[in-house]
Amino acid sequence: MLHGKTLLITGVLMESSIAFHVARLAQENGATVILTSFGRTMKITQAIARRLPEPAPVIELDVQDEEHLATLADRLGEHCDQLDGVLHSIGFAPEGAFTFLDASWEDVATAMHVSAYSLKALGVAALPRMRDGGSIVGLTFDASFAWPVYDWMGVAKAAFESTSRYLARDLGPKGVRCNLVAAGPIRTTAAKSIPGFEQFEEMWDSRAPLGWDVEDGRPAAQACVALLSDWFPATTGEIVHVDGGVHAMGA
Numbered sequence: 001m002l003h004g005k006t007l008l009i010t011g012v013l014m015e016s017s018i019a020f021h022v023a024r025l026a027q028e029n030g031a032t033v034i035l036t037s038f039g040r041t042m043k044i045t046q047a048i049a050r051r052l053p054e055p056a057p058v059i060e061l062d063v064q065d066e067e068h069l070a071t072l073a074d075r076l077g078e079h080c081d082q083l084d085g086v087l088h089s090i091g092f093a094p095e096g097a098f099t100f101l102d103a104s105w106e107d108v109a110t111a112m113h114v115s116a117y118s119l120k121a122l123g124v125a126a127l128p129r130m131r132d133g134g135s136i137v138g139l140t141f142d143a144s145f146a147w148p149v150y151d152w153m154g155v156a157k158a159a160f161e162s163t164s165r166y167l168a169r170d171l172g173p174k175g176v177r178c179n180l181v182a183a184g185p186i187r188t189t190a191a192k193s194i195p196g197f198e199q200f201e202e203m204w205d206s207r208a209p210l211g212w213d214v215e216d217g218r219p220a221a222q223a224c225v226a227l228l229s230d231w232f233p234a235t236t237g238e239i240v241h242v243d244g245g246v247h248a249m250g251a
Contacts, residue, residue: 001229003030006080010036011089012045019089021221027053034079036061063090063118073128083129085228088122088138091115097152108152116159123167133175137227138164142182142247148199168237177236179227183220184212184243208244
């Protein structure tokens with residue numbers, strides 16, 4: 001499905017992460033994979049990269065660092081000439097952002113920068129290597145509702161989803177698609193940083209017509225791989241739900 005393609009994958013921090021499953025499935029389907037990490041997590045990502053079917057290089061990328069973004073295309077050139085796809089699996093909010101009425105602008109601004117604006121920043125930074133077009137795929141948590149405990153991260157995800165649509169508009173003429181996968185709750189590093197996230201785990205399986213396993217990131221990863229492939233050549237600005245069907249249920 002991805003034979004001959006080169007993909008840039010962010011957010012690989014543990015084997016349970018959706019990003020790790022995407023990297024593994026991408027390699028199994030013929031892709032060359034390049035990972036990103038930064039700071040203290042670089043060593044973690046490098047160790048996890050060795051658990052993939054084929055070891056993958058890890059380049060440094062902090063989406064809040066303008067120099068990292070400005071030099072990304074050149075640094076990618078050390079590993080590939082053409083980039084065919086990007087997985088955005090990045091999200092962070094300070095603890096204060098999970099108390100909606102008391103959150104400071106500083107905490108909210110950080111959540112918006114890392115979890116929403118970074119999609120545009122990453123897309124623009126990777127664009128010089130996407131000369132033949134390609135696909136950008138991001139991971140979201142359905143921002144159509146006000147969820148328990150999610151608070152300003154939910155607002156950031158709403159901005160993230162809107163950013164994807166505008167990115168689809170502006171990159172479409174360059175042959176680049178931008179779509180999102182709205183995954184149900186998975187026990188990932190990001191999930192563990194959300195106070196009270198177990199509330200999602202407790203209710204999701206009972207509301208999902210297809211059932212839901214919070215330990216299994218593969219269904220969401222399979223959707224990402226499909227969107228990164230050539231099987232959706234005329235789809236952009238879309239949100240694909242991989243949540244067991246919860247988004248379609250009233251109660």
